[in-house]
Amino acid sequence: MALKIALLGFGTVASGLPFLLEKNGDKIRAAFGGDLEITKILVRDDNEGYRLKEKGHSYQFVTSIDDILKDPEIAIVVELMGRIEPAKTYILAALDAGKHVVTANKDLIALHGPEIQESAKSKGLAFYYEAAVAGGIPILRTLANSFTSDKIKRVLGVLNGTSNYMMTKMVDQGWTYEEALAKAQVLGYAESDPTNDVEGIDAAYKVAILSHFAFGMTIAFDDVSHQGISTITAEDVAVAQELGYVIKLVGRVEETASGILADVSPTFIPKNHPLASVNDVMNAVFVESIGIGQSMFYGPGAGQKPTATSVMADVIRIARRLEDQTVGKAFNEFSRPTRLANKEDKCSHYYFAIETPDKTGQLLRLATIFNEQQISFQQVLQEKAQEGRARLVIITHMMNQLQLEAVQSQISQESDFKLLNAFKVLGE
Amino acid sequence: MALKIALLGFGTVASGLPFLLEKNGDKIRAAFGGDLEITKILVRDDNEGYRLKEKGHSYQFVTSIDDILKDPEIAIVVELMGRIEPAKTYILAALDAGKHVVTANKDLIALHGPEIQESAKSKGLAFYYEAAVAGGIPILRTLANSFTSDKIKRVLGVLNGTSNYMMTKMVDQGWTYEEALAKAQVLGYAESDPTNDVEGIDAAYKVAILSHFAFGMTIAFDDVSHQGISTITAEDVAVAQELGYVIKLVGRVEETASGILADVSPTFIPKNHPLASVNDVMNAVFVESIGIGQSMFYGPGAGQKPTATSVMADVIRIARRLEDQTVGKAFNEFSRPTRLANKEDKCSHYYFAIETPDKTGQLLRLATIFNEQQISFQQVLQEKAQEGRARLVIITHMMNQLQLEAVQSQISQESDFKLLNAFKVLGE
Numbered sequence: 001m002a003l004k005i006a007l008l009g010f011g012t013v014a015s016g017l018p019f020l021l022e023k024n025g026d027k028i029r030a031a032f033g034g035d036l037e038i039t040k041i042l043v044r045d046d047n048e049g050y051r052l053k054e055k056g057h058s059y060q061f062v063t064s065i066d067d068i069l070k071d072p073e074i075a076i077v078v079e080l081m082g083r084i085e086p087a088k089t090y091i092l093a094a095l096d097a098g099k100h101v102v103t104a105n106k107d108l109i110a111l112h113g114p115e116i117q118e119s120a121k122s123k124g125l126a127f128y129y130e131a132a133v134a135g136g137i138p139i140l141r142t143l144a145n146s147f148t149s150d151k152i153k154r155v156l157g158v159l160n161g162t163s164n165y166m167m168t169k170m171v172d173q174g175w176t177y178e179e180a181l182a183k184a185q186v187l188g189y190a191e192s193d194p195t196n197d198v199e200g201i202d203a204a205y206k207v208a209i210l211s212h213f214a215f216g217m218t219i220a221f222d223d224v225s226h227q228g229i230s231t232i233t234a235e236d237v238a239v240a241q242e243l244g245y246v247i248k249l250v251g252r253v254e255e256t257a258s259g260i261l262a263d264v265s266p267t268f269i270p271k272n273h274p275l276a277s278v279n280d281v282m283n284a285v286f287v288e289s290i291g292i293g294q295s296m297f298y299g300p301g302a303g304q305k306p307t308a309t310s311v312m313a314d315v316i317r318i319a320r321r322l323e324d325q326t327v328g329k330a331f332n333e334f335s336r337p338t339r340l341a342n343k344e345d346k347c348s349h350y351y352f353a354i355e356t357p358d359k360t361g362q363l364l365r366l367a368t369i370f371n372e373q374q375i376s377f378q379q380v381l382q383e384k385a386q387e388g389r390a391r392l393v394i395i396t397h398m399m400n401q402l403q404l405e406a407v408q409s410q411i412s413q414e415s416d417f418k419l420l421n422a423f424k425v426l427g428e
Numbered sequence: 429m430a431l432k433i434a435l436l437g438f439g440t441v442a443s444g445l446p447f448l449l450e451k452n453g454d455k456i457r458a459a460f461g462g463d464l465e466i467t468k469i470l471v472r473d474d475n476e477g478y479r480l481k482e483k484g485h486s487y488q489f490v491t492s493i494d495d496i497l498k499d500p501e502i503a504i505v506v507e508l509m510g511r512i513e514p515a516k517t518y519i520l521a522a523l524d525a526g527k528h529v530v531t532a533n534k535d536l537i538a539l540h541g542p543e544i545q546e547s548a549k550s551k552g553l554a555f556y557y558e559a560a561v562a563g564g565i566p567i568l569r570t571l572a573n574s575f576t577s578d579k580i581k582r583v584l585g586v587l588n589g590t591s592n593y594m595m596t597k598m599v600d601q602g603w604t605y606e607e608a609l610a611k612a613q614v615l616g617y618a619e620s621d622p623t624n625d626v627e628g629i630d631a632a633y634k635v636a637i638l639s640h641f642a643f644g645m646t647i648a649f650d651d652v653s654h655q656g657i658s659t660i661t662a663e664d665v666a667v668a669q670e671l672g673y674v675i676k677l678v679g680r681v682e683e684t685a686s687g688i689l690a691d692v693s694p695t696f697i698p699k700n701h702p703l704a705s706v707n708d709v710m711n712a713v714f715v716e717s718i719g720i721g722q723s724m725f726y727g728p729g730a731g732q733k734p735t736a737t738s739v740m741a742d743v744i745r746i747a748r749r750l751e752d753q754t755v756g757k758a759f760n761e762f763s764r765p766t767r768l769a770n771k772e773d774k775c776s777h778y779y780f781a782i783e784t785p786d787k788t789g790q791l792l793r794l795a796t797i798f799n800e801q802q803i804s805f806q807q808v809l810q811e812k813a814q815e816g817r818a819r820l821v822i823i824t825h826m827m828n829q830l831q832l833e834a835v836q837s838q839i840s841q842e843s844d845f846k847l848l849n850a851f852k853v854l855g856e
Contacts, residue, residue, distance in 0.1 A: 020577055020578070020719055023579055023718055024577065024578065024579045024718075024719075027576060027579065027644075027762060028576065028577065030644075030761065030762060030763070031576045031761065031762070130574075136719070136720035136721065136723060137720075137723060138570055138573075138574030138575075141570075141573060141574055142566055142569075142570055142574070145566075145569060145573065145741075145745070146558075146566030146569055146570070146738075146741050147566075147741075148455065148456065148459045148741060148744045148745075149448055149452065149456065149737050149738075149740035149741040149743070149744050150448070150452065150737045150740075150741075151451055151452045151455065216455075216458075272705075272707075274705065274726060276705075277700075277702065277704075277705045279700075282722075289737075290448075290451055290452075290733070291448055291452075291564070291733050291734065291736065291737030291740075292564035292565075292727055292728065292733070292734045292737050292738075293564065293727070293728050293731070293733065293734055294710075294727065294728070295564060295565060295725075295726060295727030295728075296724075296725075296726040296727070297723075297724075297725055297726075298702060298723060298724040298725075298726065299720055299721070299722065299723030299724070300720065300721050300722070300723075303721070305718070305719050305720070305721065306719065306720045306721055308719065309577050309578045309717075309719030309720050310574075310577075310720075312577035312578075312719075313573075313574050313575075313576060313577040313578075315577070316576045316577050317573070317576075324752065324754045324757075326752045326754060329752075333458065333459065334455060334458060334459070335458070
């Protein structure tokens with residue numbers, strides 16, 4: 001038996017699929033007792049089809065989605081076009097046509113996942129997207145399958161390869177943000193408009209998806225607060241080093257007494273924490289749970305072959321479930337009503353870098369502001385003044401969102417204080 | 429519906445199971461639509477039963493396996509007694525009685541796994557053992573499910589928590605082997621007879637199991653060569669540091685042109701390799717594959733709750749498969765005829781520490797020995813002589829098992845050379 005697959009798009013990731021089918025055919029056949037065969041591929045226009053044919057590809061390139069939807073032999077549609085439209089319309093149409101769907105499209109899942117899942121569920125069809133989070137790391141299936149016996153308290157992730165490459169260079173090589181971005185663009189890691197990567201938007205999509213798998217709660221993308229790495233200075237990086245930390249862009253989902261919180265922000269990570277050694281374009285998801293305790297899943301967050309491998313794992317899973325006649329089961333069956341955390345329960349240690357005039361009594365004034373909010377200090381560092389301005393660095397004990405907002409507002413009201421940066425600090 | 433479970437043994441791991449059932453009941457119920465209930469527990473004798481009853485446990489403690497085998501309500505038997513007998517006899521009897529079986533018993537799986545798997549398969553019963561390798565890390569299920577689309581080239585693992593604790597202290601704190609062992613025994617990590625942990629036997633059991641999941645090949649325990657950490661000296665640790673490595677006990681399974689090789693040995697790991705930061709009692713499995721590339725799965729290798737969590741994940745998986753009517757499927761469906769690698773294909777970089785008389789021409793003699801075997805040097809270090817003896821350290825380029833044996837034999841024939849240690853070096 002050959003199970004027939006159609007691809008929507010034939011870009012970098014999609015063109016990695018034939019490699020896996022070829023190199024791994026025996027294992028795939030053994031896994032479900034049949035062959036997988038890519039038949040039709042949707043391309044933009046006839047020109048693209050001709051060009052791919054000339055390159056030696058023997059697939060049937062089509063330019064109308066109907067050629068795929070109306071083909072009764074095609075069982076699985078793999079969407080690898082990216083962006084929201086027409087991907088969303090095509091996926092819903094494929095489900096309407098009775099096809100199982102696999103995608104790597106994180107933006108789409110984060111923004112419209114529930115609607116598509118509902119459609120798939122109502123029709124008894126599979127809709128899988130392992131590749132949407134952390135590329136090659138099989139984290140979604142692991143959370144759905146192996147953490148059923150456990151209760152997750154917090155998930156922390158280095159989820160964006162581009163920004164992690166930049167942060168690694170800023171920490172290890174002392175590059176500035178601008179230098180790191182320029183190099184990431186030269187290497188093709190960052191797009192000419194790097195906003196999604198450097199402002200934490202891409203990571204926030206992944207955080208929203210992780211929330212569903214780790215806590216059974218669907219969180220709207222707008223409820224994932226995100227702060228990027230573009231304001232991080234060489235001074236922040238140096239002081240982090242001095243105090244025993246590295247700075248990385250970290251996504252977090254945590255269950256508190258009032259509900260879950262989800263955010264993406266630059267975070268000071270203690271050097272001996274496993275996430276601290278996740279470097280360059282690699283990703284990792286660090287899970288804290290009542291049973292296992294601490295575990296981490298590390299691998300490439302993007303790239304042709306890693307992403308194609310996750311996509312193909314989904315396709316094979318559908319093939320096995322078709323064989324087992326259990327294909328209608330949801331990718332993630334863990335589901336609870338969503339409750340969002342109160343600001344009182346959104347807690348972290350914080351790093352503050354504040355510029356003040358270089359005169360006596362500044363630290364006292366600052367300490368008074370923090371003290372009024374009942375925030376205590378864990379570490380304080382006053383750097384030597386330059387040009388009449390001193391730089392004060394504070395690492396606080398645990399504080400909540402209300403305290404953070406109050407102290408930020410207070411500092412901004414003091415005209416001679418300048419809050420340079422406030423970042424989360426991961427406690428040990 | 430309640431699915432009834434019997435436990436064989438109620439030691440550390442088993443007594444962690446009620447905690448998970450209590451804290452995670454809702455999620456477990458949602459996973460398969462019913463309750464899990466521990467009913468009977470096999471204990472050594474009536475005294476143990478009385479003692480546990482007095483502690484407030486309300487389970488039915490039995491002293492005869494027949495009380496469990498003949499109970500038609502019990503669907504799943506969880507074996508947590510350890511060692512080979514009577515565990516093996518009881519597991520086979522449970523399968524004969526039509527019960528699904530879960531175990532954490534790595535010794536048993538490594539030595540008698542195929543026989544038990546065959547029995548389970550022929551009866552359409554489940555036999556799972558996620559907890560047998562790397563305790564809390566869901567590595568076996570991940571290899572079986574998520575790597576189906578990939579082709580693994582090599583698996584490297586820090587698989588024994590006790591020896592890793594000791595190596596961490598020897599590297600970070602400069603403790604000697606004896607100091608590290610004494611402390612591990614005080615902390616309860618090492619038994620009074622630490623042979624299995626420090627000589628690599630425990631890790632070799634896990635390597636044998638990993639081979640089956642990563643490569644589909646069953647390897648006999650005797651075909652896993654193992655070398656322990658007891659000969660590692662403070663000088664080895666120091667020179668490793670100086671050359672940019674840490675030493676850890678590493679298990680390896682690798683597919684070569686002629687077949688697979690599996691071994692456990694002290695290994696120099698480059699400091700920037702992800703395995704280098706796996707410290708204390710933590711475990712990790714590092715996978716190299718053609719699709720994902722490099723991935724790593726990190727977590728606690730032992731301990732009550734982590735191990736109980738993996739055991740419970742297996743129990744829940746059986747419950748789900750019972751509901752899906754797919755319970756007869758093997759834990760790992762990937763199976764190929766076993767082929768063992770030739771000595772020519774067993775390759776690694778090596779570290780040699782050799783003591784010689786402190787006189788001219790020693791390095792030349794040594795270089796001649798290596799040159800005759802066509803082994804080239806990557807790094808050479810001659811340490812300052814003490815009491816008329818010099819210590820030469822060599823890191824070689826890639827060499828195979830035949831070359832290793834030849835050069836070891838040659839060195840031993842030179843009466844004034846003393847081969848202190850030869851360890852593998854992980855290339856970058």
